[in-house]
Amino acid sequence: MKMTSGIRVTLGAVVAAVSVAAWAEASETVAAPASATDGTMVAASGATSAKTQxxxxxxxxxxxxxxxxxxxxxxxGDISVTARSGAITLNGTVTDASQIDTVVQIAKGVAGVTSVTNRLSVQRPIGQ
Known part of the structure; x- marks a missing residue:
C-alpha cells in the first residue's frame, strides 16, 4: 500500500514538473517577440488597427x-448593411424591383464605400 502511494506521489511530481516546464517554454516563445521593440510595436498596432477598423x-x-x-x-427596415473595409454588402428585401438599383446607387454614393455586393430580392405579396 505504501509503495502504491509512493508511486502516485512520484508520478504526480513528474507530471507537475513536466507541466511547469512546458508552461515556461510556451511563455518564453510568447514573450520573446514582445520583448523586441519591433514585436511590441507590431503587436500594439495590430490590436489598435483591428479596433479602429x-x-x-x-x-x-x-x-x-x-x-x-x-x-x-x-x-x-427590411435591408441589412454589412461593412468590411469599405466593401458594403446589402441583404434583405424591397417592395419593387426598381428599388434594388436605387438602393445600390445610394450605397455607392456614400463616401468611403469602395464596392457594393447586392443580395437584395423583391418581396412577394403573401399568397402569390
Missing part, C-alpha cells in the same frame, strides 16, 4: 443606413 466599419454602416433613410420611397 471595426469602428470604421460601424461608422460606414451607419452612413449607408442614414443615406437610405433619406429616401422615403425605400423601406430600409
Amino acid at each position: 471595426r469602428k470604421a466599419n460601424r461608422a460606414l454602416r451607419r452612413k449607408v443606413y442614414a443615406a437610405l433613410a433619406g429616401h422615403k420611397e425605400i423601406n430600409a
